[in-house]
Amino acid sequence: MESEFSTVLSNIKQSGLYRCLPESMDFPRYDFHSNDYLGLAEHPRLKTAAVDAITTMGIGSTGSRLLSGNYNVIETLETELAKFLGSPAVLVFNSGYQLNVGVIPTLYGKGDLVIADKLCHASLLDGIQASKADLKRFRHNDTEHLKRLLTQHRTSYQRCLLVTESLFSMDGDVAPLEALEQLAQDFDVELMVDEAHAIGVLGPSGRGLCAELGIIPTYLVGTFGKAFGTFGSFVATSALVRDFLINKCRSFIYTTALPIPVTAATLASLRMMADLDDSREHLRTISRSLYRSLKDKGHSVLGDHHIVSVLWPGNEALLEKHRELKARKFAVSSIRYPTVPKHGERFRFSLKSSLTLKDINDVVAQF
Numbered sequence: 001m002e003s004e005f006s007t008v009l010s011n012i013k014q015s016g017l018y019r020c021l022p023e024s025m026d027f028p029r030y031d032f033h034s035n036d037y038l039g040l041a042e043h044p045r046l047k048t049a050a051v052d053a054i055t056t057m058g059i060g061s062t063g064s065r066l067l068s069g070n071y072n073v074i075e076t077l078e079t080e081l082a083k084f085l086g087s088p089a090v091l092v093f094n095s096g097y098q099l100n101v102g103v104i105p106t107l108y109g110k111g112d113l114v115i116a117d118k119l120c121h122a123s124l125l126d127g128i129q130a131s132k133a134d135l136k137r138f139r140h141n142d143t144e145h146l147k148r149l150l151t152q153h154r155t156s157y158q159r160c161l162l163v164t165e166s167l168f169s170m171d172g173d174v175a176p177l178e179a180l181e182q183l184a185q186d187f188d189v190e191l192m193v194d195e196a197h198a199i200g201v202l203g204p205s206g207r208g209l210c211a212e213l214g215i216i217p218t219y220l221v222g223t224f225g226k227a228f229g230t231f232g233s234f235v236a237t238s239a240l241v242r243d244f245l246i247n248k249c250r251s252f253i254y255t256t257a258l259p260i261p262v263t264a265a266t267l268a269s270l271r272m273m274a275d276l277d278d279s280r281e282h283l284r285t286i287s288r289s290l291y292r293s294l295k296d297k298g299h300s301v302l303g304d305h306h307i308v309s310v311l312w313p314g315n316e317a318l319l320e321k322h323r324e325l326k327a328r329k330f331a332v333s334s335i336r337y338p339t340v341p342k343h344g345e346r347f348r349f350s351l352k353s354s355l356t357l358k359d360i361n362d363v364v365a366q367f
Helices: 002-015 044-057 072-085 096-107 122-131 143-156 177-186 209-213 239-248 260-275 277-296 315-327 357-365
Strands: 089-093 113-117 134-138 160-165 190-194 219-223 233-237 307-311 333-335 346-350
Touching: 044 260, 072 089, 072 233, 072 260, 089 096, 089 239, 096 122, 096 160, 096 190, 096 219, 096 233, 096 239, 113 122, 113 143, 122 134, 122 160, 134 143, 143 160, 143 177, 160 177, 177 190, 177 209, 233 239, 277 307, 277 357, 315 333, 315 346
Parallel strands: 113 134, 113 160, 160 190, 190 219
Antiparallel strands: 089 233, 219 233, 307 346, 333 346
16 A cells, blocks of 8 residues: 555656645745735734633533534624624534535435536535535536526426635636526525635625625525634524534534634624724725736736736746745745646735735735
């Protein structure tokens, strides 16, 4: 077995597809690779909330939610988050991946149909595949292709789920949510929208793109590991579905609940969210500036919001530039094939509200 592993790994290295953890950079001068969009991961109020929780309740939750892990602060978080989102109910999970690979197989299975955008996150696709439902994928944001698939296949299945992200994590563009909601209604389809990269940043008070457009999906998925500055995830849905997941979702049932200080910090973050419009507006300003400046220099640039990507084809060329940026204390994520298609290799900028227009100008000068 060891020899087989060694052979396969050697072949991967020789093919140029070998991936490893990035070198650590404890104190980058310019941080363009963090998902901490609102800079809350280091906010004093979150630190205080976590320390207070440690002092009064300890660190570990000590068990699953169905045993000893269902402490008051996590139920308070769910109640207040449901109110914030205008949703009947919310259920918190330990991570976005754990949620997506658990919720979809719990609710859908053999004999059902799931139709997903071609660029949906890997966790969503893993959840769909684990469900054993039939999967059809429509071209990215192509509602005409989606409509053709629904017309061709919908009547062959009793239940159907349409899956999309609202703000896509790699290209930084947004889904045509209004058109998707209309198609879901026309074809009697349930809609799941993953707002991981939009929640906290976009929409009124940071409630996401669905809230901005007045859309109420069957399942709204979000994460705390980005704009909230902490860790964990949630699904906003009906009270009935919430109760069903508590009783049937294996990735919820058979795991230790989130640590107490993490949940306390998330609750503190939630309670700040409505008051962060200035941070959101500044983030929008620097995002537009980065996009326009890179375009003006002749680069191929993707992104509508705070995720901006510069295409830099070829893994070796990308890594060479990455090393150059790192030496100058610029932390920018280099996304290689096969994570993205060949010739779609890129530098992916994740912007945060603590960056200044000078920071933007400084990094543009590197390109």
